Amino acid sequence: MSPEPQRKLSSSAGVAPAAAPSYRPATCTPPGAWRGAGYGQPFGATERTDTWWLMPLAQALGLGLLGLYATWAAFQGAHYEFGNYLSPFYSPLLKPAWWPISPAFLILWIPAGFRGTCYYYRKAYYRAFFADPSACAVGEPRKGYRGEVGFPWAIQNLHRYFMYFASILLVFLWWDVIRAFIFTDPDGSHYLAIGGGTLAILASNALLTMYSLSCHSLRHLVGGKLDCFSCAVAGGPRHGAWSRLSALNAHHMGYAWWSLFAVCFADFYVRMCSMGVFHDPMFVTFRHLFDYAPKISHFLL
Amino acid sequence: MSAGAVAGAIAGATAGAAAAAAGARVKAEATTAKREAVLRVYRGDASGGQEVEYQVPVETGMVVLDAIHWIQAHQAPDLAVRWNCKAAKCGSCSAEVNGKPALMCKSRMERFAPGEPIVVRPMKTFPIIRDLVTDVSWNFEVNQRIPPFQPRAGAEWKWQQHDVDRAQEFRKCIECFLCQDVCHVLRSHELKHQFAGPRFLVRIAGLEMHPIDGVDRTPFLKDSAGIGFCNITKCCTEVCPEDIHITDNAIIPLKERVVDRFYDPVQMVWRAITGK
Numbered sequence A: 001m002s003p004e005p006q007r008k009l010s011s012s013a014g015v016a017p018a019a020a021p022s023y024r025p026a027t028c029t030p031p032g033a034w035r036g037a038g039y040g041q042p043f044g045a046t047e048r049t050d051t052w053w054l055m056p057l058a059q060a061l062g063l064g065l066l067g068l069y070a071t072w073a074a075f076q077g078a079h080y081e082f083g084n085y086l087s088p089f090y091s092p093l094l095k096p097a098w099w100p101i102s103p104a105f106l107i108l109w110i111p112a113g114f115r116g117t118c119y120y121y122r123k124a125y126y127r128a129f130f131a132d133p134s135a136c137a138v139g140e141p142r143k144g145y146r147g148e149v150g151f152p153w154a155i156q157n158l159h160r161y162f163m164y165f166a167s168i169l170l171v172f173l174w175w176d177v178i179r180a181f182i183f184t185d186p187d188g189s190h191y192l193a194i195g196g197g198t199l200a201i202l203a204s205n206a207l208l209t210m211y212s213l214s215c216h217s218l219r220h221l222v223g224g225k226l227d228c229f230s231c232a233v234a235g236g237p238r239h240g241a242w243s244r245l246s247a248l249n250a251h252h253m254g255y256a257w258w259s260l261f262a263v264c265f266a267d268f269y270v271r272m273c274s275m276g277v278f279h280d281p282m283f284v285t286f287r288h289l290f291d292y293a294p295k296i297s298h299f300l301l
Numbered sequence B: 001m002s003a004g005a006v007a008g009a010i011a012g013a014t015a016g017a018a019a020a021a022a023g024a025r026v027k028a029e030a031t032t033a034k035r036e037a038v039l040r041v042y043r044g045d046a047s048g049g050q051e052v053e054y055q056v057p058v059e060t061g062m063v064v065l066d067a068i069h070w071i072q073a074h075q076a077p078d079l080a081v082r083w084n085c086k087a088a089k090c091g092s093c094s095a096e097v098n099g100k101p102a103l104m105c106k107s108r109m110e111r112f113a114p115g116e117p118i119v120v121r122p123m124k125t126f127p128i129i130r131d132l133v134t135d136v137s138w139n140f141e142v143n144q145r146i147p148p149f150q151p152r153a154g155a156e157w158k159w160q161q162h163d164v165d166r167a168q169e170f171r172k173c174i175e176c177f178l179c180q181d182v183c184h185v186l187r188s189h190e191l192k193h194q195f196a197g198p199r200f201l202v203r204i205a206g207l208e209m210h211p212i213d214g215v216d217r218t219p220f221l222k223d224s225a226g227i228g229f230c231n232i233t234k235c236c237t238e239v240c241p242e243d244i245h246i247t248d249n250a251i252i253p254l255k256e257r258v259v260d261r262f263y264d265p266v267q268m269v270w271r272a273i274t275g276k
């Protein structure tokens, strides 16, 4: 029996170079030619027997309440600081003399834009607020629909730019976390400690970081855009990074909710301390750490 | 205790457990054998129709497709249903069970509470032919228009497993078209002339992310497949019987590629300067 001929492993011969495809509509059928019974069903019409309305309702309430709180807190322009704690809504704290309203608005457009164009939040608010659709296989309120094709929704395509800005913001927010560990005595000396606010600010930032790391756009830029990892420059590390971010990305929805809740809670905590409603408990104190390196605390504060 | 006594005790215990299990099984079978399910099946065609009620005896391990077959065998031999494998692999038996797009052969009867009516209707996104059978041939028209796989000139037909992991997820598709059925762009808004639908975005993702494919389908995605119509509300992912992460792993990565080409101002300027 003759050995099997060596299989040819190169495609260079016998295959014509990829011809430019002609871009026709995905289907040449005229509008409405394949209409099914689902077309034009009234809002809420469905044969579903489960509580399909519960999820959009809960999402609308959650997003609505947290969104309202954030807007209210941003408008206050006061009680955003308490000692070494700074509310994440106001970080980094910019107070130019010419700015007439709350300093939060100089910053908040970044997280608002980041979340507003986030692939997860898009799903949540298209369902909860636009009923587009409110739940799967349920009739919709509007006839006309253009998705994210035209203005204004095509702006969602700029999500990655908000991601870049939000990443810069994260650096400042981590600076705030470090500052939240460094307390000042009445005599002006510094000491390291963990208070209630330290934990609130740390948790909010840790969750914000996980939320940002699990972003779809980041996942794409890090490696998702490649067709062939092993053919690309630094393909191995990029595949490793992409795989890890993909694992985080699977929990993006969870990080989106927890980080939103935590950031609102951090602001609320600082606000309550500043207003004298909460007494900030001190859990651990390392009093003499800066005795040996006082310059560090001066540098940090 | 001697070794023989231990062995005897074990044997006794095993025999006792087996008898108890057999008893439980007989009891379970007796209770399920007595159980009857009420199925309301859509009967009709393009000119109209209505739900017809059938009483079907329930047996252990039964799926909705079995119940439909029982109705065909005992009560309505003219009931039209499309099926093939009864193993969730051929993608033929797609329908809507209690309003949710599902494979009938993957919908277990135990899932429904005793006495709960089970409503089985044809997919709502495609024109009905008869009873549970719809005309899904629009999908095949779309499929034909997708620029097929074509290797890059000179590409080596060798690749690493980690380069094709992503595409392999998309190859699991059984073309049941449940995702097409549930997608509101096709179902409620009837934009079949503008939007290819999730099944075909999955197929395009498999081609685009293939390590040696040389065709650029990004303009096709934007202008012909209409990827912008998808508002990533994830119903397709919810119903996919193959558990393909349609939105997260296929549609969103493709949307990002469209952004690279058509919406990212920095990349557009960079390409204009460098000519790449």
Ligand code: SF4
Residues within 6 Å of the ligand: B179, B182, B183, B184, B185, B197, B198, B229, B230, B231, B232, B233, B234, B235, B236, B237, B247, B251
């Ligand atoms: S995520 Fe997009 S493709 Fe999937 S069902 Fe929703 S609109 Fe359709």
Ligand code: SF4
Residues within 6 Å of the ligand: B091, B172, B173, B174, B175, B176, B177, B178, B179, B180, B198, B199, B202, B236, B239, B240, B241, B242, B243, B244, B246
């Ligand atoms: S992607 Fe999933 S739901 Fe869609 S046709 Fe394929 S197997 Fe069916």
Ligand code: FES
Residues within 6 Å of the ligand: A114, A117, A118, A119, A120, A121, A159, A163, A211, A212, A214, A215, A216, A217, A218, A252
């Ligand atoms: S996709 Fe949600 S933050 Fe980028």
Ligand code: FES
Residues within 6 Å of the ligand: B083, B084, B085, B086, B087, B088, B089, B090, B091, B092, B093, B094, B103, B104, B105, B106
């Ligand atoms: S009969 Fe083949 S998938 Fe159900």
